[in-house]
Each structure stands twice: as C-alpha cells, then as structure tokens.
Amino acid sequence: MEPTTPSQTVGPYLHIGLPWPDGPYALREGAPGGVWLRGTVTDGAGAPVPDALIETWQADPEGRFDHPDDPRGAVRRDGFRGFGRCPTDDEGRWAVYTLKPGPVPGPAGSAASAGPSGPSGRPVLQAPHIDVSVFARGMLHRTVTRVYFPDEEEANGRDPVLSSIAAPQERATLVASATEDGYRFDIRLQGEGETVFFDI
Amino acid sequence: MGQETAAGRDASAEADAPQGRDASAVWGYRRDPGVHPPLDYPGYRSTALRHPQRPLKVLPHLLTEVTGPLLGEDRIGPLDHDLTRGHDGEPQGQRITVQGRVLDADGRPVPHTLVEIWQANAGGRYRHKGDNWPCPLDPNFTGVGRTVTDAEGRYSFTTVRPGAYPWKNHDNAWRPAHIHFSLFGRAFTQRLVTQMYFPGDPLFFQDPMWNSIPDPQARERLVARYDHALTQPEWALAYTWDIVLRGRESTVFEHELALEDDD
Numbered sequence: 001m002e003p004t005t006p007s008q009t010v011g012p013y014l015h016i017g018l019p020w021p022d023g024p025y026a027l028r029e030g031a032p033g034g035v036w037l038r039g040t041v042t043d044g045a046g047a048p049v050p051d052a053l054i055e056t057w058q059a060d061p062e063g064r065f066d067h068p069d070d071p072r073g074a075v076r077r078d079g080f081r082g083f084g085r086c087p088t089d090d091e092g093r094w095a096v097y098t099l100k101p102g103p104v105p106g107p108a109g110s111a112a113s114a115g116p117s118g119p120s121g122r123p124v125l126q127a128p129h130i131d132v133s134v135f136a137r138g139m140l141h142r143t144v145t146r147v148y149f150p151d152e153e154e155a156n157g158r159d160p161v162l163s164s165i166a167a168p169q170e171r172a173t174l175v176a177s178a179t180e181d182g183y184r185f186d187i188r189l190q191g192e193g194e195t196v197f198f199d200i
Numbered sequence: 201m202g203q204e205t206a207a208g209r210d211a212s213a214e215a216d217a218p219q220g221r222d223a224s225a226v227w228g229y230r231r232d233p234g235v236h237p238p239l240d241y242p243g244y245r246s247t248a249l250r251h252p253q254r255p256l257k258v259l260p261h262l263l264t265e266v267t268g269p270l271l272g273e274d275r276i277g278p279l280d281h282d283l284t285r286g287h288d289g290e291p292q293g294q295r296i297t298v299q300g301r302v303l304d305a306d307g308r309p310v311p312h313t314l315v316e317i318w319q320a321n322a323g324g325r326y327r328h329k330g331d332n333w334p335c336p337l338d339p340n341f342t343g344v345g346r347t348v349t350d351a352e353g354r355y356s357f358t359t360v361r362p363g364a365y366p367w368k369n370h371d372n373a374w375r376p377a378h379i380h381f382s383l384f385g386r387a388f389t390q391r392l393v394t395q396m397y398f399p400g401d402p403l404f405f406q407d408p409m410w411n412s413i414p415d416p417q418a419r420e421r422l423v424a425r426y427d428h429a430l431t432q433p434e435w436a437l438a439y440t441w442d443i444v445l446r447g448r449e450s451t452v453f454e455h456e457l458a459l460e461d462d463d
C-alpha cells in the first residue's frame with residue numbers, strides 16, 4: 001500500500017489558480033429551474049473570510065449522479081455538472097447556481113439500525129443534500145460539510161447523517177434557509193453557531 | 201488489477217434489491233489518519249480563528265462521497281500545461297518540467313483526472329493583488345497551469361522554478377519554493393489540494409506549512425526528485441513528483457446507520 005500525499009493550505013493566492021469563469025454554475029447559466037445557493041463564510045471572530053473557496057457536489061433532482069461508481073448507473077443531465085466552485089468575495093460571500101437535488105439512497109438497513117426499512121437490506125433514503133468543501137488561507141486541510149433543505153423536514157428527520165447529530169442547534173447549522181431566489185447557507189468556521197464539519 | 205469496476209459489478213443491481221448489492225453497497229475510501237496537518241496549528245497563525253473547535257463527525261462514504269466531478273479535456277486549452285507560453289516573450293528564470301503520476305493508495309493510476317497548479321514567478325512574486333513585496337512581476341509569467349492525466353495517470357507541466365517569498369507569519373518568515381497543486385481523483389472523498397517542494401530547500405526548518413505535517417516521512421512525500429534522465433539537454437531541468445490519493449476499501453462495506461462521533 002502506498003502512503004498518501006499530505007494536504008497543504010490553498011494559501012492567500014488561491015485566486016490565481018482555482019476560480020473558473022463558469023465555476024459557480026453547477027447548472028448551466030440561464031438554464032431554467034435553477035436555484036441560487038448563497039452564503040457567507042465567517043471566522044471565529046465573526047469576520048468575513050475573503051480568501052476562501054467553496055466547492056459543491058450533489059445528485060440531480062432524481063437523486064442520480066453522472067458517475068460510473070453509482071451502482072445504479074451514470075445518468076447525464078443536459079446542462080448539469082453537479083459540481084460548483086466559487087471563491088468568496090471581500091465580504092466573504094459565495095454563490096452557486098444549481099438544481100435542488102433529489103433524495104439519494106443511503107446505508108442499507110441493518111439490525112443495529114432498524115429504521116423504517118428494517119433489516120431487509122433495503123436502503124434508507126438520505127434527504128436531499130449537497131456536499132461542500134471549504135478551502136481557505138489559514139486552513140491546512142479542507143473542511144467538509146453538508147447542506148440540507150428547509151422544505152424537507154420529514155426527509156431530514158429520517159436522514160441517517162443528519163439524525164446522527166444529537167444536538168438540535170448543531171443539526172440546524174446544516175439546514176439552509178429559503179430565500180427569494182433559492183437558499184442561504186452560511187458557514188461559520190469557529191465559535192458561536194459553528195457549522196458542523198465532517199471527517200470524510 | 202483483478203478488481204471489477206463498480207459500474208461493471210453492479211450494472212444490473214436494483215435500488216431495492218433484497219440485500220447486499222444495492223445502491224447502498226458502495227466501496228468507501230480508506231481513511232488516512234495522521235497524514236494530513238491538523239486544522240488547529242498555532243505555528244501557522246491564520247489557523248487560530250479558522251479551525252473548528254468541535255470535533256469533526258465521521259461521515260460514512262455513501263453515494264455522494266464515492267462519486268465526484270469527472271472533469272477532463274473540456275476544462276483545458278492546448279497550452280495550459282506550459283506556463284512559459286501564452287505571453288509575448290519567455291519568462292525569466294530557470295526553465296523546468298514537473299511530471300509524475302497520480303496514483304491511489306493501492307498503486308492504481310488515476311487516469312483522465314484534472315490537475316491544476318499555481319505558483320509565484322522566478323523571483324517569488326505572485327500575480328495577485330494581495331502580493332506586494334518588493335520583487336518585480338514578470339510580464340511573461342502568469343503562474344497558472346492545468347492538465348489532465350493520461351490513461352496511465354501521468355501528467356507533465358513546463359514552467360519556471362518559483363522563488364521563495366517572504367510572509368508575515370513569524371520573524372523573518374520565508375516560504376520554501378513551492379508549486380500549489382489541486383487534484384480531484386474520481387470521488388469527492390479523494391479531493392486534495394497540496395504543495396510540491398524542491399529537494400534540499402534550506403527554508404523547510406522554519407516553515408509552519410511543512411512542519412504542520414505530523415510525520416516527517418510524510419513531509420518528504422511533498423518533495424519532488426531531481427530527474428536527470430528526463431532533464432532535456434540545453435533546455436530544461438526535470439523534477440518528478442508522484443501524488444498518491446486515497447485508495448478504496450478492499451471490500452464492499454455495508455454501512456451501519458449509527459454514526460460515531462469522533463470524540
């Protein structure tokens with residue numbers, strides 16, 4: 001087995017190499033049915049983080065991925081990349097234009113977990129979600145979080161990842177709020193209202 | 201390789217198959233604890249307000265985590281792998297090539313995957329509004345490159361050797377010469393952003409980025425090797441650097457619903 005290559009920070013000059021003109025468009029610019037997912041990144045003092053980069057990855061509205069490792073097969077949807085990338089601006093703001101994802105199969109039921117599906121092996125659905133990476137100066141490794149949706153209360157309640165987080169105020173950091181043109185998902189790197197981050 | 205692809209393995213599986221081979225039975229990726237720097241590292245002052253204080257929660261590798269964007273040729277132009285071109289003239293500095301392979305931890309090549317780089321010019325200055333130290337910009341150098349690995353996971357860039365540059369983290373602080381690298385692999389889980397260094401750099405000892413990597417042997421994995429066999433006579437010095445992304449779990453893993461807290 002080969003040992004893996006360690007991570008290093010993107011540093012303060014990430015804007016030279018990482019942003020793309022079409023980066024924020026996980027769904028092609030102008031394509032109908034899209035929503036804007038917007039947010040602000042703030043640090044432990046509540047100050048905006050102007051040198052961060054947000055990346056998003058998600059299923060399409062049918063819960064499918066354009067990827068061969070999905071055992072259900074790859075599904076390509078015209079104009080939809082599923083991947084968004086946006087640097088933060090001077091006020092720490094970022095935005096990604098995308099489609100709201102559908103529910104995605106989750107872990108198989110098991111005796112230990114006996115959810116709605118019981119031990120039959122039938123997968124428990126995960127609520128619609130978007131995986132997010134946060135890169136920034138001052139972060140030696142990316143952090144990972146997940147966006148859930150405010151209009152999916154029932155599915156969120158059954159979601160195996162979300163419901164594994166015991167404290168309601170921590171769970172709440174993963175649920176976006178509705179806005180006029182989509183959803184808002186603020187990311188607090190530290191302190192009061194700190195976003196839940198995952199070890200992936 | 202003796203390992204089926206996920207697509208081949210499960211092409212006929214149904215999402216509601218009675219057990220096992222369903223959409224929930226996906227190969228996860230092996231975690232690599234101890235390899236990466238901690239998010240809280242006082243030696244790098246900017247981590248102080250930018251690291252989470254609560255322990256990370258373990259995220260199982262489900263469909264969103266074992267898939268990822270497969271970005272390829274459509275993201276790159278014909279000259280994007282050569283940072284010495286695309287300007288009116290040639291940049292100042294020592295011309296070099298940097299090449300190697302992108303592999304996973306099982307030694308399998310990662311083919312057709314996007315590799316992005318950015319760097320300072322030969323004097324150590326970035327073409328960035330935030331970099332104002334007294335070192336000239338080079339009108340013939342922007343410092344950004346992209347390529348896609350070939351079927352064997354190989355990549356290659358032509359550029360100039362970047363200079364060291366000062367920063368304000370500590371007294372008389374200088375970053376060792378480095379090139380920033382960004383890699384996707386084939387899954388969200390494999391995403392990696394890192395920096396490549398040059399052998400024998402005298403600045404490592406005082407560099408918190410370098411020292412933040414807990415295992416000294418792991419630090420060495422960020423150092424390219426001078427490669428005389430690939431050095432081109434009267435043209436460019438060659439540096440070879442292989443990048444290893446996380447590998448797959450060896451067996452299909454039936455996820456338990458109960459997640460564990462990391463604490």
Ligand SMILES: [Fe+2]
Nearest residue numbers: 011013378380
């Ligand atoms: Fe740098």
